[in-house]
Amino acid sequence: MTNSQKPNSVNSIQKELNFSDQVLEKIASQTANSIDGVLSLTGGAISNLTDRFIDNPTKGVDVDNDDNKLSFELKAILEYGKSAPQVFDRIVNTVTRNVKEMTGKEVGKITLNVDDLMTNSEWSRQQNNKKKKD
Secondary structure, X not given: OOHHHOOOXXXXXXXXXXXXXXXXXXXXXXXXXXXOOEEEEOOOHHXXXXXXXXXXXXXXXXEEEEOOEEEEEEEEEEEOOOXXXXXXXXXXXXXXXXXXXXXXXXXXXEXXXXXXXXXXXXXXHHHHHHHHHO
16 A cells, blocks of 8 residues: 555645734744844834733734735834835845745735834933833
């Protein structure tokens, strides 16, 4: 009997692997945050309020999981003086690769909305001020 003739062959098992939107957003968020030139992903007012109470690993990322291609929308603060188009290209390439490697899913679109540009010192001051308020 050959492998294709075995009654309980792995090839005959119906398989389905699904990922929640939160998992897909987390992959994109952690990947984007690791890119040089990205200071932070930012969320809206509700996200900012929620972040005071819990760590939000998907902050600043929304995913649309339709038609077997994923669409991501990211909101970010980028580092002043860095080339935004180059930072964006690194985000697109790295997020696309990581999502494909971890999930097998294709990314069809990535949109980056830049909320602000800050120097490292401005960013550090802002973070220190937030810590003092909390």
